[in-house]
Amino acid sequence: MKNNKRLFPLVVSLLCLWVTGALQAQNISFDKYHSYQEITNYLKAVQAKYPQLAHLSSMGKSFLGKELWVMEITNRKLKKPEHKPAMYIDGGTHGNEVTGTEVCLHTIDYLVKNYGEEGRITKLLDTRTFYIAPSVNPDSNDLFITTSSRRLRNNQRPFDDDSDGVVDEDPAEDLNGDGFISMMRKKDAEEGTMIVLPDDPRIMVRPNKEKGEKGEYRLWRSEGIDNDGDDNINEDGRGGVNVNRNYPAYWQPAHKQARGGVYPLSEPESRAIVEFCLAHPNIATVQSYHTSGGFLYQPLAAEKASVIPAEDRAVFKKISEAYKKATGNETRRPYREKGPRPGPYGFGIFIDWAYMHLGAYSGTTELWNLPDKYDPEKQKKKKAEGASDDEYSRYLEKTKAWFRFIDEELGGEGFIPWKPFQHPFLGEVEIGGWKKYVRSNPPPKFLKQIVEKNTMADIAQAELTPLVLINEVKVSLVQGGEQAAHVNLKEGEEALKVSRGKKLSDRIAIFEVKATVRNEGPVQSITKKMQGTKLPQRPNISDLLILETGGNVTLLAENARVRVGSLAAKGEKDDTKSASWLIQLKGKKGQLKIISISQKGGYDEQIISLR
Ligand SMILES: [Ca+2]
Ligand SMILES: [Ca+2]
Ligand SMILES: [Ca+2]
Ligand SMILES: [Ca+2]
Ligand SMILES: [Zn+2]
Numbered sequence: 318m319k320n321n322k323r324l325f326p327l328v329v330s331l332l333c334l335w336v337t338g339a340l341q342a343q344n345i346s347f348d349k350y351h352s353y354q355e356i357t358n359y360l361k362a363v364q365a366k367y368p369q370l371a372h373l374s375s376m377g378k379s380f381l382g383k384e385l386w387v388m389e390i391t392n393r394k395l396k397k398p399e400h401k402p403a404m405y406i407d408g409g410t411h412g413n414e415v416t417g418t419e420v421c422l423h424t425i426d427y428l429v430k431n432y433g434e435e436g437r438i439t440k441l442l443d444t445r446t447f448y449i450a451p452s453v454n455p456d457s458n459d460l461f462i463t464t465s466s467r468r469l470r471n472n473q474r475p476f477d478d479d480s481d482g483v484v485d486e487d488p489a490e491d492l493n494g495d496g497f498i499s500m501m502r503k504k505d506a507e508e509g510t511m512i513v514l515p516d517d518p519r520i521m522v523r524p525n526k527e528k529g530e531k532g533e534y535r536l537w538r539s540e541g542i543d544n545d546g547d548d549n550i551n552e553d554g555r556g557g558v559n560v561n562r563n564y565p566a567y568w569q570p571a572h573k574q575a576r577g578g579v580y581p582l583s584e585p586e587s588r589a590i591v592e593f594c595l596a597h598p599n600i601a602t603v604q605s606y607h608t609s610g611g612f613l614y615q616p617l618a619a620e621k622a623s624v625i626p627a628e629d630r631a632v633f634k635k636i637s638e639a640y641k642k643a644t645g646n647e648t649r650r651p652y653r654e655k656g657p658r659p660g661p662y663g664f665g666i667f668i669d670w671a672y673m674h675l676g677a678y679s680g681t682t683e684l685w686n687l688p689d690k691y692d693p694e695k696q697k698k699k700k701a702e703g704a705s706d707d708e709y710s711r712y713l714e715k716t717k718a719w720f721r722f723i724d725e726e727l728g729g730e731g732f733i734p735w736k737p738f739q740h741p742f743l744g745e746v747e748i749g750g751w752k753k754y755v756r757s758n759p760p761p762k763f764l765k766q767i768v769e770k771n772t773m774a775d776i777a778q779a780e781l782t783p784l785v786l787i788n789e790v791k792v793s794l795v796q797g798g799e800q801a802a803h804v805n806l807k808e809g810e811e812a813l814k815v816s817r818g819k820k821l822s823d824r825i826a827i828f829e830v831k832a833t834v835r836n837e838g839p840v841q842s843i844t845k846k847m848q849g850t851k852l853p854q855r856p857n858i859s860d861l862l863i864l865e866t867g868g869n870v871t872l873l874a875e876n877a878r879v880r881v882g883s884l885a886a887k888g889e890k891d892d893t894k895s896a897s898w899l900i901q902l903k904g905k906k907g908q909l910k911i912i913s914i915s916q917k918g919g920y921d922e923q924i925i926s927l928r
Contacts, residue, residue, distance in 0.1 A: 377589025412457020412469035417606025471557030611686025785918030
C-alpha cells in the first residue's frame with residue numbers, strides 16, 4: 318500500500334514528460350538539418366500523433382546498426398495500405414547529400430498535417446499510400462550532420478581505397494582545430510595545378526592553359542596528414558561502398574566500376590531497400606533524393622533511353638512536367654547520348670532497378686543548385702545572349718558566382734578564409750575552403766524553399782499512378798427464372814443483393830456474372846516495359862479479375878482467375894477491362910466475391926448476395 322502511494326505521482330509525472338517530449342518533437346522546422354536521433358524522435362512522434370495515418374517501421378539496419386526508418390502514410394481506415402497504389406520516397410543515399418532527408422521529413426509533415434484540411438491531400442491519402450524513408454544511409458548521413466567530416470558519399474563499410482591491403486588508414490583531419498575539415502593550399506610553381514584569382518584571393522581555379530597560364534598552387538581537397546607514410550595525404554578515409562552502384566540492374570564488378578560492392582545487394586542498405594520494395598509490389602512510382610544540380614534524373618543511367626517504350630516515356634514526360642510545374646526545374650537522363658564522354662553514367666543504380674525490375678516509374682532529383690539569380694548561364698539565357706562562351710569562361714564565371722552568392726546572401730559566411738598553418742610535413746600551407754552547407758546542400762536559410770517545392774513535386778508524382786477499381790458488376794439470370802439483374806457499383810457499397818424473378822421456383826439457377834474494372838488513374842496500370850518481359854514469376858505482367866465462390870455457389874465455366882492485361886490511363890481507349898463467368902446457385906441464397914488485383918493499381922473487391 319505504501320509503495321502504491323509513492324508510485325502513483327511518479328507514474329503521472331513520467332507520463333507528462335513523455336507526452337510533452339513527443340509533442341515538441343512533432344513540431345519540426347526546416348531551417349536546420351536533423352541528426353539521426355532527431356529524425357527518430359520526430360518520426361515516432363508523428364506516429365504517436367497520427368496513428369490513423371502514419372505507421373513507422375524499419376526496413377533493416379545500416380552497416381553500423383542504425384535503423385532504416387520508413388514511414389507509411391495513408392488513410393488506414395479505407396483499405397489496407399498495401400492495397401493502394403504507392404509512392405516510395407527516400408533521401409540520403411549518398412551520405413553527404415542530406416537535403417533529401419529534409420524533403421522526406423517535410424513531405425511527411427505536409428501530408429499528415431493537411432489530411433482532412435486540403436481536399437487534394439485527403440483524396441490522395443484515401444486512395445494512395447506513401448512509403449517515405451528519410452535517411453537510407455544513416456551511418457554516413459549522421460556523421461555528416463554531427464561531425465566535421467565532409468567526404469561521406471559512401472556507406473560505412475571499411476574499404477581499401479588505395480589497394481594497399483589496409484582499410485581506412487589515412488582519413489582527413491581537422492588540423493587547425495576550427496571544427497571544419499576544409500582544404501589546404503601551398504604555393505608551388507613546379508607542381509602547382511591551380512591559380513588564385515588576383516581580384517579575390519579566396520577563389521582558386523584551374524589555369525587557362527589556352528592562354529598559357531600556369532599553375533601556381535598545389536591544392537589538397539581535404540585537410541590532413543599522411544597517416545601511413547606512403548607519401549599520399551588522405552588517400553583512404555572512412556568507408557565505403559557507393560550504395561547507389563550496388564543494385565542488381567546493370568550491376569558491374571570492381572574491374573568495370575569501383576565501389577559498387579562485391580556483388581549486387583552486398584550492402585545492408587541497398588538490400589533492405591530492395592527487400593522492402595519487393596515486399597510492397599504496390600510501389601508504382603519512386604523518387605530517390607540526391608544533391609546537387611537542381612534537376613530531375615529519369616532512367617536510364619546505364620542504357621540509352623531508346624530501350625524505354627514510347628508508352629512509358631509518355632508517363633515519364635508527365636512526371637517531368639509535374640516536376641517542372643512544382644519546382645521550375647528541368648529533367649535530364651543520366652546516360653550521356655553525346656558530349657565529350659558519351660556512354661553509361663554508371664551501373665547498378667537504384668532508379669534503373671526500380672524501373673527495370675520493380676516496374677515503377679522512377680526518378681532521382683538532384684536537389685539544390687546555385688539560385689538562378691546568380692547562375693551566369695541562366696541569366697544569359699534570360700537575356701537571350703546564348704551560351705556561346707568557351708568552357709573555361711563558363712567554369713570561371715560559375716565559380717565566381719558561388720562567391721557572389723555567399724557574399725550577397727550570407728554576408729560572406731560559407732567560406733572559411735585561407736589562413737597560414739604550419740603543416741608537419743608540407744611546411745607552410747594555408748587552410749580554408751567551403752563550409753558544409755553551401756555547394757552540395759543549401760545553407761539552412763534556403764532549405765525551406767527547397768523542401769516546400771519538392772514536396773509539391775512528390776504529391777504530383779504520387780497522383781501520377783494508376784488506380785484500378787471495380788466499376789460495374791452485371792449478374793444475369795441465364796436459366797431458372799426470367800428477370801435479369803444489373804447492378805452499378807457505387808463507392809462505399811460493400812455488398813450488393815441480386816434477386817431472382819418472382820416466378821422462379823427451381824432450386825437451381827444459373828447466372829452469368831460480368832465484372833468490369835476501370836483505371837481511374839492518369840497512367841497505365843503496368844509499365845509497357847514490364848508487359849514485354851518474359852519473366853513468368855512477375856505477377857504484374859497482367860492485372861487480374863478473380864471470382865471467389867463457395868457454399869451454394871459453384872463456378873461452371875471459365876477460370877476463376879482471369880488475366881485482363883494492362884489498363885490504359887483513364888479516358889484512353891482500353892481504360893476498362895471485363896471478365897465473365899457462369900455460376901450455379903443451389904438453393905435459395907448464396908454469395909460471391911469479385912476481386913480485382915492490379916499490382917500497381919491497387920486491390921478492390923465487391924461482395925454480391927444472390928437470393
Ligand atoms: Ca588502404
Ligand atoms: Ca576507405
Ligand atoms: Ca580545419
Ligand atoms: Ca597516406
Ligand atoms: Zn548522390
